[in-house]
Amino acid sequence: MLAAMFPAPPRPEFPENQCGKTEGHLRYEDITQDGRLMPIAIPPALAGFWRTVLIKHKGATLAGQAGILPILTRLTITALDQHIRVDRPIESDAGFQLAHDRDAAGEVTKLFMQVWCDVRGAAGRIVPRTPAGPLTLAGQLFAEHVYTRPFGPPEQRRITKLEVEGLPLVPEAHYPAPSPATAGEAPEGAVWLDDLAADPTEHVFTLDQTDSNQHVNSLVYIRIFSDAVNRRFASAGRPLSGRTTAVDVAFRKPCFAGDRVRVSLRLFERAGEIGAAGFVAVPGEEQRPRCFVRVMTGA
Numbered sequence: 001m002l003a004a005m006f007p008a009p010p011r012p013e014f015p016e017n018q019c020g021k022t023e024g025h026l027r028y029e030d031i032t033q034d035g036r037l038m039p040i041a042i043p044p045a046l047a048g049f050w051r052t053v054l055i056k057h058k059g060a061t062l063a064g065q066a067g068i069l070p071i072l073t074r075l076t077i078t079a080l081d082q083h084i085r086v087d088r089p090i091e092s093d094a095g096f097q098l099a100h101d102r103d104a105a106g107e108v109t110k111l112f113m114q115v116w117c118d119v120r121g122a123a124g125r126i127v128p129r130t131p132a133g134p135l136t137l138a139g140q141l142f143a144e145h146v147y148t149r150p151f152g153p154p155e156q157r158r159i160t161k162l163e164v165e166g167l168p169l170v171p172e173a174h175y176p177a178p179s180p181a182t183a184g185e186a187p188e189g190a191v192w193l194d195d196l197a198a199d200p201t202e203h204v205f206t207l208d209q210t211d212s213n214q215h216v217n218s219l220v221y222i223r224i225f226s227d228a229v230n231r232r233f234a235s236a237g238r239p240l241s242g243r244t245t246a247v248d249v250a251f252r253k254p255c256f257a258g259d260r261v262r263v264s265l266r267l268f269e270r271a272g273e274i275g276a277a278g279f280v281a282v283p284g285e286e287q288r289p290r291c292f293v294r295v296m297t298g299a
Helices: 042-054 058-065 180-184 219-233
Strands: 021-022 067-079 088-100 108-122 136-148 197-204 243-251 260-270 273-281 291-298
Touching: 021 042, 042 058, 042 088, 042 108, 042 136, 067 088, 088 136, 180 243, 180 260, 180 273, 197 219, 219 243, 219 260, 219 273, 219 291, 260 291
Parallel strands: none
Antiparallel strands: 021 088, 067 136, 067 243, 088 108, 108 136, 197 260, 243 291, 260 273, 273 291
């Protein structure tokens, strides 16, 4: 279903120790006024996965102790049209698979932890109030993580073998990872509606936008990009009553408190729906953006 918006690998079958279902709760800001889940509310649903599945996985634990960590490099998110109750628990069904990529010579270049998550909520709405129905699929996510040794010497950060008990030396699954720049392109079948241009608003990050990973939180980029899209819609005279239905964001380099960035974007149309694609960059570094983002919108 993720591929219906932006391409993502299909969800595989997971070994028992690599998946799990957890219960969570929504904030009022996670649901639109008509009762549909927002894409930016889906990544936090992975909290239970990290705290129950990965923390119990021997290989993942030992890798972390060795300083080998899966660093988030891409999120592909789809929010469906299903109405769900914000005042009822949600169920997150998540699992992970390890994978590798190779260069043209057949040499392993990167190792990945890929995570899939389905989010289900109680069907219904609180305004107008309808009875809470059964758990129903409301959103999906694919998260690409690259294994690295982020706090090691530069020559040791690249990981091409997992020499850790409980993990394969080289994962069997092959994942031909797309370039981060693909998240700044129009999806297949779309046509551009305007030219790439910088948004007039500059963003300055403070500690308010950071998290415990010591850099700007991943979801902040989605928020500032969406704000820039809304300003572009307004300046182009397009309707502002829709919602974001899908997000694809690829991270190239983190931002930190004190960094100043600007969004550059252009609009596209696909099958009657409007989207936007572009990047977030420090002024003067537009050729090497901090991240690439594209979104789809709908009624």
